């Protein structure tokens with residue numbers, strides 16, 4: 735893919751939201767010094783509600799051209815290995831709906847209460863994926879689910895993967911950040927560096943330093959692509 739379709743001397747201002755400080759620092763380590771005035775990296779807090787509220791508060795005060803939700807995340811088997819990068823094709827609020835005894839989970843879309851899905855910007859996703867691949871990181875574009883409770887059993891993992899074909903990664907902020915961007919009519923992306931496998935919870939198997947390192951590396955190419 736041709737990354738030169740986007741100017742390398744862009745003046746686009748980009749807001750990057752991370753859940754926690756370690757993720758924020760990983761991104762700041764990767765961003766070249768000269769890009770400081772174009773990129774603002776701020777804390778969203780953990781979970782979609784905090785992410786939506788804090789992103790909205792920032793966008794109401796300051797003008798940006800694009801919003802990115804970024805951080806570590808869980809990877810679905812067969813789609814995203816630990817240390818790789820997932821770019822969201824869609825940010826999906828996977829637990830926004832109703833559980834029913836007859837039909838299991840019913841999304842807000844099926845209930846007629848709006849949409850649980852926000853599209854990421856496809857053009858920038860393509861350019862970013864090419865650039866990330868070129869610096870030696872494995873990268874995959876696919877649906878990223880946002881949950882308020884991390885998935886922690888084989889049963890719920892299988893259920894989620896069944897409900898959302900191609901689900902590639904899981905995080906807790908993407909949909910919240912995306913919803914805020916959507917209300918401000920701004921393009922949005924989600925970048926997840928994979929720290930763990932989505933499945934039965936085993937915190938000792940999380941490879942947070944590897945994921946943060948991948949996040950730093952991926953951040954280094956953001957200014958030239960965006």
Ligand SMILES: O=C(O)c1cccc(C(=O)CC[C@H]2O[C@@H](n3cnc4c(=O)[nH]cnc43)[C@H](O)[C@@H]2O)c1
Nearest residue numbers: 753754756757780806807808884904905906907942
């Ligand atoms: O303990 C640390 O050093 C540390 C450093 C950086 C980040 C963390 C977090 O715990 C970040 C929480 C953040 O991570 C996302 N996440 C990661 N894996 C999953 C998952 O399997 N399912 C859902 N979310 C996941 C999530 O966005 C959290 O907000 C710790």
